[in-house]
Every structure is written in structure tokens, then in C-alpha cells.
Amino acid sequence: MSLQELRSKTGRKKKKRVGRGNGSGHGTFSCRGMNGQTARSGGRRRPGFEGGQTPYIRRMPKLKGFRNINHIEYQAINVGDLNVFEDNATVDSAALYAKNLISKKNKPVKLLGGKGELEKTLTIIVHKASASAIKKAEAKKCKIELLTKEKTKTD
Numbered sequence: 001m002s003l004q005e006l007r008s009k010t011g012r013k014k015k016k017r018v019g020r021g022n023g024s025g026h027g028t029f030s031c032r033g034m035n036g037q038t039a040r041s042g043g044r045r046r047p048g049f050e051g052g053q054t055p056y057i058r059r060m061p062k063l064k065g066f067r068n069i070n071h072i073e074y075q076a077i078n079v080g081d082l083n084v085f086e087d088n089a090t091v092d093s094a095a096l097y098a099k100n101l102i103s104k105k106n107k108p109v110k111l112l113g114g115k116g117e118l119e120k121t122l123t124i125i126v127h128k129a130s131a132s133a134i135k136k137a138e139a140k141k142c143k144i145e146l147l148t149k150e151k152t153k154t155d
Helices: 081-082 092-099 133-140 149-153
Strands: 074-079 111-113 123-126 143-146
Touching: 074 081, 074 123, 074 133, 081 133, 133 143
Parallel strands: 074 111, 123 143
Antiparallel strands: none
């Protein structure tokens, strides 16, 4: 067997040859229909053209603003909510999730100091903390560890 004798098992589909006479079945109008815009060279409608009706993209309302792709949505926890833990406990996202203080394990957590007072000494591991929360925690000798982006990716 030589290279010129090699044949495909499935065969090859022949390309449609238009405008090669009426005997071919694709003569006269060459599969373009009768006269009109699409029968002529370059006579195609632009993408999104709907025959003169107002296009879908123009019927859509214009939305204000934009959505920042780098926005991080934090789950907020107030300092007063941490009083459900025992003294010297380690409070992280898993512990907060177990006590139903946050709804999702994988979302970052931010500690806020607006509501309540801290009554226990804890080790708090969160992604972010407000200045007032840090101030209230340090007053009760609590240790706050802030997780960096590298640590959150492994969670």
C-alpha cells in the first residue's frame, strides 16, 4: 500500500458548487433566491437587524451605574454577638457558622463594633475588623487575627 492509495473510511463530503449551470441543480440564482437585498453581493443585514422593528437591544432599559467585579461582600458580625462563646475560645468562620451567626462558611467575615459590648476574652480570627471593634476587643484583652487574601484562598 502506498500513500496515494490511502482512503478515509467515512469518505469526504463534496463542497456545494453553485452557479455551474442548471444541470447541477444550483444554477440560475445560485441558491440566493430571487431578486432582492440578499441576492446581491454585499447585501447582508447587520447583526441585530430585525426587519425595521426596533431592535431588542434598543428596547432594553438603560441601567444606571455599574457592578464592580472586585467588590467583596462581607458578612457582618457585631462585637456583642460574640458573647455566646466561652472564655478563651477561638472564634473563626467555622465557629460562627456553627452558632448560626453567619449564613455562609466561604464568605469573608467582618467584625463591627457598633452594637453591644464584649464581655469575654477571646481569640478572634476574621477577614476584616472596624476600628471601633478592635478598640473594644483590646479593652477586654482579646486577640484579633486578620486573615490576608492568601489565607482566604485556601479556605
